[in-house]
Amino acid sequence: MKFFVDTADVKEIREINDYGLLDGVTTNPSLILKSGRDIKEVTKEICSIVAGPVSAEVTATEYSEMMKEAAVLAKIADNICIKLPLTLDGLKACRSLTSEGHKTNVTLCFSAGQALMAAKAGATFISPFIGRIDDTGADGMELISEIRTIYDNYDFKTEILAASIRTVNHIKQAALIGADVATVPPATLKALVKHPLTDKGLEQFLADWAKTGQKIG
Secondary structure (H helix, E strand, O other): EEEEOOOOOOHHHHHHHOOOOOOEOOOOOOHHHOOOOOHHHHHHHHHHHOOOOOOEOOOOOOOOHHHHHHHHOOOOOOOOHHHHHEHHHHHHHHHHHHOOOOOOEEEEEEOOOOOOOOOOHOOOEEEEHHHHHOOOOOHHHHHHHHHHHHHHHHOOOEEEEEEEOOOOOHHHHHHHHOOOOEEEEEHHHHOOOHHHHHHHHHHHHHHHHHHHHHOOO
């Protein structure tokens, strides 16, 4: 599974990238607002930190305007992935941008039918929103499973990018089902490595080592 971090906070991106665990970044208008910076400026800096795809989202809702915004975003860096809403105009833009050789991330997916349409449009990534589905009382992981089955049935190359991840269990379940990517808030990604028995075991090892009076190197 690839790990993308879902933030526009450059400091957090640098920290996680330095661990060697980061495959890409996703942003959206809400995250840009939270960063307090100009979209082109902060996105360019993110692209200079991360070698993998960096999703930058259009804000237009009509095809022609989406294409204009996509042209601006695509010029920021070579690793820009154009993020588009899952609407008919968004899918039309996806098809056009994919034909031009751009990576695309179709977002706000809440049904298997929508995911099928995105794959037909040639999307590089489809972003089903697990947490938001869970909020309605449904099971977000069921959607991931349905998309995985459909894509495997027809050998679609679109990658499943599990989004709206709230917990480490979401990551585990998405990985078990076979999602290609998880885009995760920084705190949740770092929490994935935590376990109380790991902490307890390390504490014991260090205490025993201190008693030996030895040093390595």
